[in-house]
Amino acid sequence: MDVFRLHFDIDGGSFASAGNASVEVKKTLRQLGVSNAVIRRCSIAMYEGEINMVIHADGGTADVEVYPDRIVMVLEDHGPGIPDVELAMKEGYSTATEQIHNMGFGAGMGLPNMKRSSDDLKIETKVGVGTKITMVVRL
Amino acid sequence: MTVHEMAEKLSLQTICEPDPDREVTGGYTGDLLSWVMGRAQSGDVWLTIMSNQNVVAVATLADTAAVIFTEGVQPDAGVRELAEKKDVNLYSSPDHSFAVGAKVAALL
Numbered sequence: 001m002d003v004f005r006l007h008f009d010i011d012g013g014s015f016a017s018a019g020n021a022s023v024e025v026k027k028t029l030r031q032l033g034v035s036n037a038v039i040r041r042c043s044i045a046m047y048e049g050e051i052n053m054v055i056h057a058d059g060g061t062a063d064v065e066v067y068p069d070r071i072v073m074v075l076e077d078h079g080p081g082i083p084d085v086e087l088a089m090k091e092g093y094s095t096a097t098e099q100i101h102n103m104g105f106g107a108g109m110g111l112p113n114m115k116r117s118s119d120d121l122k123i124e125t126k127v128g129v130g131t132k133i134t135m136v137v138r139l
Numbered sequence: 140m141t142v143h144e145m146a147e148k149l150s151l152q153t154i155c156e157p158d159p160d161r162e163v164t165g166g167y168t169g170d171l172l173s174w175v176m177g178r179a180q181s182g183d184v185w186l187t188i189m190s191n192q193n194v195v196a197v198a199t200l201a202d203t204a205a206v207i208f209t210e211g212v213q214p215d216a217g218v219r220e221l222a223e224k225k226d227v228n229l230y231s232s233p234d235h236s237f238a239v240g241a242k243v244a245a246l247l
Contacts, residue, residue: 016217019196023225026200036181036202043200044176051173104189109173116177 004032004066010050010077012059015103021062022047025073032066038137042071045117045135048110049075055096055105056080057131073118073135081127089115140246142205142228145184149242151207154229155219161204161228166243168236172197179203184243186236190214198227205229207243209236 006028008021026043034042046062053060057079065072082088089111096106115121118135125131143159145151164182169175170189179185181202187194190212198206205228208214213231214222222229232239 016192019193019200023196023199040181040202047176047196047200048173103191104170104172104187104193107171107173109171109177113173113177 004028006062006064008062008064010053010059010062010075012054012057015054018051018054019047021050025064028064029066029071034066034071034139038071038139041117041137042073045114045137046073046075048113048117049073049133049135051105052110053077053079055100060130069139070119071137071139073137074132075135076130076132078130081129081131082123082125083127085123085125142184142230145205145243145246146230148246149232149239151230151232154208154214154231155223156228156230157223157226158228163204163243163247165247166240167203168240176201186239186243188212188236190218192218192221194218195221195225195227198222199225203227207232207239209234209239 011017022043025046029039057077060077063074091112092108094106094108100106119138120136122134140163142161145163163184167179167183168186170187176197179201183203185203185206186209188210208231211233
């Protein structure tokens, strides 16, 4: 089986279109015959990543690769970076603004949800440079 | 029970109903989108006071059967059109989330 690849540019300025890439991934995985449980995990992981890039990093890119045995999602941005990854991984910890909270975001569940939804989560981040997150969901 | 039957029994205001035959299997109440995303189950009716476009994205990704805006909340501009396109059923109720949740639970 060939590797199936999807690439998205995530628009940082728009909360209205946030989630479009995740919905597209979901649709594609369904067409590829991936199980509902795996689709759900990928959807959650992708959506949280997408929202994080919109909230914190003024957008970024998302690359999704579907292999016969796994799905790999790479989210990359040139945002502020994460100064304390361990703290950011804590449920309920958020640096989002009041305005973001009022929209229903900033519950401090983004990274924890991404970790819970994937079999492997790797965070490469540098303050002032950006963040690259690689998530693997095994089929 | 389909979402249409539920809406009739609870006298909900229908905002849009692109998938009236969708089966309701449970319910979830919450306004923090990440929380809902991670916990609502496929087939749930989702009760919320959030009214923005992101509700449609979360409902699509979590595969909920319908969204009920409670407390008389109406969706923001453009939300209904987006929901029609994404096959997301939207309703509204003047009652608060606890009251609506109790009614939905009684029907299940």
